[in-house]
Amino acid sequence: MIMHYKVSLLTRTLLLAVVFQVTTSQAQQKFSKRQIEKIKTETLNQVQEQRKNTQVMIDKVFSFAELGFQEFETSAYLTKILEEAGFEVKTGLSGIPTSWMATWSSGEGPVIALGSDVDCIPKASQYPGVAYHKPMVEGAPGHGEGHNSGVPVIITAALALQEQMKKNKLGGTLVIWPGIAEEQLGSKAWYVRDGYFDKIDMCIFTHVSSNLSVSYGQARGTGLISVEYTFDGESAHSAGAPWRGRSALDAAELMNVAWNYKREHLHPLKRSHSIFTDAGDQPNVVPSKASIWYYFRDITYEGIMEMYDDANHIAEGAALMTKTKVSSRVLGSAWPRHFNKVIAEKMYENIQSIGLPEWSEADQQLAKAVQEEVNSNNQKGLATELSELGKPQKNPVSGGSDDIGDISWTIPTVTLRFPSNIPGLQGHHWSNAIAMATPIAHKGATAGAKTVAATVIDFLTQPQLLADAKAYFENVQSKETQYRPMITEKDPPPIYLNKDIMKQYRPEMEQFYFDETKYDSYLEQLNIQYPTLK
Numbered sequence: 001m002i003m004h005y006k007v008s009l010l011t012r013t014l015l016l017a018v019v020f021q022v023t024t025s026q027a028q029q030k031f032s033k034r035q036i037e038k039i040k041t042e043t044l045n046q047v048q049e050q051r052k053n054t055q056v057m058i059d060k061v062f063s064f065a066e067l068g069f070q071e072f073e074t075s076a077y078l079t080k081i082l083e084e085a086g087f088e089v090k091t092g093l094s095g096i097p098t099s100w101m102a103t104w105s106s107g108e109g110p111v112i113a114l115g116s117d118v119d120c121i122p123k124a125s126q127y128p129g130v131a132y133h134k135p136m137v138e139g140a141p142g143h144g145e146g147h148n149s150g151v152p153v154i155i156t157a158a159l160a161l162q163e164q165m166k167k168n169k170l171g172g173t174l175v176i177w178p179g180i181a182e183e184q185l186g187s188k189a190w191y192v193r194d195g196y197f198d199k200i201d202m203c204i205f206t207h208v209s210s211n212l213s214v215s216y217g218q219a220r221g222t223g224l225i226s227v228e229y230t231f232d233g234e235s236a237h238s239a240g241a242p243w244r245g246r247s248a249l250d251a252a253e254l255m256n257v258a259w260n261y262k263r264e265h266l267h268p269l270k271r272s273h274s275i276f277t278d279a280g281d282q283p284n285v286v287p288s289k290a291s292i293w294y295y296f297r298d299i300t301y302e303g304i305m306e307m308y309d310d311a312n313h314i315a316e317g318a319a320l321m322t323k324t325k326v327s328s329r330v331l332g333s334a335w336p337r338h339f340n341k342v343i344a345e346k347m348y349e350n351i352q353s354i355g356l357p358e359w360s361e362a363d364q365q366l367a368k369a370v371q372e373e374v375n376s377n378n379q380k381g382l383a384t385e386l387s388e389l390g391k392p393q394k395n396p397v398s399g400g401s402d403d404i405g406d407i408s409w410t411i412p413t414v415t416l417r418f419p420s421n422i423p424g425l426q427g428h429h430w431s432n433a434i435a436m437a438t439p440i441a442h443k444g445a446t447a448g449a450k451t452v453a454a455t456v457i458d459f460l461t462q463p464q465l466l467a468d469a470k471a472y473f474e475n476v477q478s479k480e481t482q483y484r485p486m487i488t489e490k491d492p493p494p495i496y497l498n499k500d501i502m503k504q505y506r507p508e509m510e511q512f513y514f515d516e517t518k519y520d521s522y523l524e525q526l527n528i529q530y531p532t533l534k
């Protein structure tokens, strides 16, 4: 009896499967497991063959070393590659001159966004491959975060995918885009606000790291709002008639003092930091203008907005105390990140079959020397074992932010972290630039590109995956949390940021731009012995 029931159920299931296959095959081509594996293998081989191009792109962007909103050389260079490959490039998104989106389609199918950041870090100029502090241009910006590697990963994957999509008649659209001014959290919330992701089904983002990994659920770290407060006072001769002045700098300093008292009462998961962006011109003139710029971070939207509200009160208090006026401007924002379970699990299967790169003795020597140089608590060199699939944080951990958070609350998204950097460094520092134009970065990027490409193949060949990813986004992720932008309809992106710094250093930096027509690698152009140890 039980036996009979099982058989009839099986027959019915098979019949249903046949009917389902017939109806769906008209809309979407059906691929067997073997066919998918074959396409994947070919794609991965192609990525491997493209490693020279990947290296050139990484070295080139490293040499441009452009700060947020000033990624002009980087964007011109990368979009040219995509245009030549037949992508249609749109620039000037949300009024940001360095922004772009490059689209290529092989017909009806999923619309998949592939992105990564491109900006660098102030005062992080550093010779690659040299295991101690040696700036290329003293005081200049440098890739002390490693954002020079991300879009090369994406482009390498996209070009391989393009070939396979044509060859196997895989319908779909690839949308390549860079995170502009990620360090200022200055573009992605604007893209969401202005609808650039409305017609995109899912996003695979990548970020440099020291392992090949992916996670789902609430990510480690925080979201934030970035706000600059400007005080307006009255100038006077600081010695001749100080009683006639109303110091804007006094107000900014008092705001800072008050916020530092407030800090005692912040929950440990909250973080905040500030710099003075205008502190007057010279001591004998009472400063009529002064500005202080804050990042307010927390693990929830509500917590972030609460800090923002508290800071607004403190700013008003400081203005009252000094008889000055205060205004504020939102310069950036980032939602706490939540990554998609379905995409992450599929991607992690690919990570396991691709694995970590094979590091050379020279790679390990450099890594260990840098770890020792910065007194890292990890002095084991480069990662040789894959990390686990990242699960939702049981006990949330505070830390950095990334405005990919806003994308992750708009469409199903994951961030692939790829092993192009040395583990155990402090971040936003010259030491984080050392590996970024060496074989470590190049090999890590190839592993990253393979993972991106393989995962996209999965989503192009198995429509159910995208449906499941969307179901997770709708029914699990968005069940209790509703995305609300932190920026208003009117907030413009602060595209003037970093203009003066780049203007100051650009002429000296230009002399170091990588010339791939003359040199095989950037290390060769700079005449660096790899690795250069103390």
Ligand SMILES: [Zn+2]
Pocket: 117, 145, 147, 182, 207
């Ligand atoms: Zn970053």
